[in-house]
Amino acid sequence: MRSLIDLRTRIEAGRLTPRQAVVEAQAAIAERDGAIGAIVCSDPDPVVSVEGPLAGIAVGIKDIIDTAHLPTQMGSSFYAGWRPRADAAIVSRLKALGAVPLAKTATTAFAGLDPAPTVNPHDPAHTPGGSSSGTAAAVAAGMLPLALGTQTGGSVIRPAAFCGVAAIKPSFRLLPMVGVKTFSWALDTLGLFGASIPDIARALALIADRPEIDSSGEASRKPRIGLCLQGFAGEADADAAAALSRAARAAGAAGAIVTDLTLPEPFARAWQLHPLIQDFEARQALAWEYAMHRETLPPVLGAQLDRAQALTAAEYDDARRHAHRARRQLKDVFSEFDAILTYSTVGRAPRGLASTGDPRFNRLWTLMGVPCVNLPVPGEGLPLGVQVIARFGGDGQALAVAGMIEASLGRA
Amino acid sequence: MRSLIDLRTRIEAGRLTPRQAVVEAQAAIAERDGAIGAIVCSDPDPVVSVEGPLAGIAVGIKDIIDTAHLPTQMGSSFYAGWRPRADAAIVSRLKALGAVPLAKTATTAFAGLDPAPTVNPHDPAHTPGGSSSGTAAAVAAGMLPLALGTQTGGSVIRPAAFCGVAAIKPSFRLLPMVGVKTFSWALDTLGLFGASIPDIARALALIADRPEIDSSGEASRKPRIGLCLQGFAGEADADAAAALSRAARAAGAAGAIVTDLTLPEPFARAWQLHPLIQDFEARQALAWEYAMHRETLPPVLGAQLDRAQALTAAEYDDARRHAHRARRQLKDVFSEFDAILTYSTVGRAPRGLASTGDPRFNRLWTLMGVPCVNLPVPGEGLPLGVQVIARFGGDGQALAVAGMIEASLGRA
DSSP: OOOHHHHHHHHHTTSSOHHHHHHHHHHHHHHHGGGTOOEEEEOSSOOOOSOSTTTTOEEEEETTBOOSSSOOOTTOGGGTTOOOSSOOHHHHHHHHTTOEEEEEEOOOGGGSSSOOSOOBTTBTTBOOOSSSHHHHHHHHTTSOSEEEEEESSSTTHHHHHHHTOEEEEOSTTSSOOTTBOOSOTTTOEEEEEESSHHHHHHHHHHHTTOGGGOOGGGOOSSOEEEEOOOGGGOOOOHHHHHHHHHHHHHHHHTTOEEEEOOOOHHHHHHHHHHHHHHHHHHHHHTHHHHHHHGGGSOHHHHHHHHHHTTOOHHHHHHHHHHHHHHHHHHHHHHHHOSEEEEESSSSSOOBBSSOOOOOTTTHHHHHHTOOEEEEEEOOSSSOEEEEEEOOTTOHHHHHHHHHHHHHHHHHO | OOOHHHHHHHHHTTSSOHHHHHHHHHHHHHHHGGGTOOEEEEOSSOOOOSOSTTTTOEEEEETTBOOSSSOOOTTOGGGTTOOOSSOOHHHHHHHHTTOEEEEEEOOOGGGSSSOOSOOBTTBTTBOOOSSSHHHHHHHHTTSOSEEEEEESSSTTHHHHHHHTOEEEEOSTTSSOOTTBOOSOTTTOEEEEEESSHHHHHHHHHHHTTOGGGOOGGGOOSSOEEEEOOOGGGOOOOHHHHHHHHHHHHHHHHTTOEEEEOOOOHHHHHHHHHHHHHHHHHHHHHTHHHHHHHGGGSOHHHHHHHHHHTTOOHHHHHHHHHHHHHHHHHHHHHHHHOSEEEEESSSSSOOBBSSOOOOOTTTHHHHHHTOOEEEEEEOOSSSOEEEEEEOSTTOHHHHHHHHHHHHHHHHHO
């Protein structure tokens, strides 16, 4: 993989120019993407800034995020060739930092559950996960050092885990959603994908303009970590359980105090209510697409929106109130723990391309709006990851704990 | 003015067809808008549904709200002729109810403070207010029975008061913002303008799919009303003070228990922090416009975004935390009061078209996310209005209390 920090170190030392770094990314795309299908389109003649803390960093932009200089096609035939007037706020921010929004990365249609035409770089017979399929695959295949995805259920953490890359779904609305196609406004969250935890910590601190996020070296020496199996969401595979145990042991070896955490009932209920909130909002957010193009929507999304027509405002209002209470209760949990360690996914990327996998271990945390990090756990075979979660606004804390475990796993 | 309920009554009784109702609106626009400048463009050959509870209702759509069938120009030269791909969610909802999104209404550039080319229908030498200038003027001039605006500071309540029309800025996110140009995502709120309180109550209940909102007849017989002068925001004109007193007496005459309410200090601080939250988000939301078209932004908005570049994430985070605490504290206020009665504006629409007026009595309530209704107070000269506010989610309550006062003022 291409490390953002490594590239920036070489650029700052004068051993690499920003343009050379971008040309390398273009060459990697040209060489590798034919077999992977991560890239929808890319800028053949990008403007490369020589200034800014992300100069020379080529970025992949999930194709539900507006770009004025490249089409934004939503993974959907009826947005083929669509050119927004303006860049999304996050794209403007990347440019202001000197980064190059080089390529649009493949998304499932409207960031739903119907697969994108992307394969897992580790084995093309397996899904890369979704909905940020191209984003995760492009980083995993070493095409791009940084890429943007979004998560409404588990669309950042799941593809990152399946493809073996570091990723963060930050606190809700830490990154601006202006110019990002909406699926569910209470849930949709921009996320960052990179080669390692320090890489995404650097990127998030710069993009969010909050230097304190990038303080991996200054983590509490003995963070209190709650090991949470999310029993309400079902069981994980043996492989995922083994990876979680390894990560917990690595955390302990690094000085963390790891204890079991069983979440009380309101969180199980909140987990159950996530799809109701999501689908009631998706029905409104995609109302034009549903009214005008129902017949060309892909099958899973079409059926999901069909079912969503029956949801009532009263059900939605009750679900939102419950989620609001659960968010407050989660603050109490985080008074006892600095971070939660849990599954990123049920297991490794499933075989086949008909499904993008199951977001069951991600949904609750998206609804709670708290920062979630996928930390790859090194090992044989297809990748596995674990999830590190902190309180709302504790993005730096989640990254610091994940970085501590990453370093400890590297030493093991 | 054209009453939505009156039109629907005649349509349901078979005395008017939906098409005739829409043709009447087209004729009113053709006759009156030349002198007012409320309409940016309109559909010459609209599809008129004969089904749905809003069939025959021609609606004005503020021109920062996406429409696939009409340009969406943001009040800005660099969006001239811009055609979005999809309708905003609220436009799809109107169509699903049978309404006709007939015309785009003039907005200040990006819903900022630079005036739109619209005059006050009651006196063309006076501002109609902003930023929903054309929306308020089109309803006031009897062109349209219903129109959409948005409020970030006071852009629904202020123009409604200046133009003498009923309007509601509902609870935050009761109406979907998908496809509405963002100024500040924590504040931007869609609102409805109509001829009377019952008209907007009917419209909001249908659009939000929450029938309980339209229960004007079932208001508490003795609502507890807090009369609030918002001293932290400065003083109102004598005319506005007299209108507020009249409204308070009318409420008392109708059976309400009206007592003085002085808000504690945290609300003054929240009021002060509103512009910081707004401008920090506007800097991100309009980053593309600022980076690419700074020289053609209108002067007030350009200068506002210039200043916003200096705001820090730490200031913003602190302000958001304070606003969050104030919202919780406001729940306690609403345990003692069913509604708050306060100023809509500092006074009548100022003379001249160089300013859209002052939102100082609206800002706090936008930040709190609570429903606000403008109730016109009948009298001589340019219009005056008062503001009725209820707890978050109490949109029906705010409308019921406003309707009670409206009826009592009519009897006086």
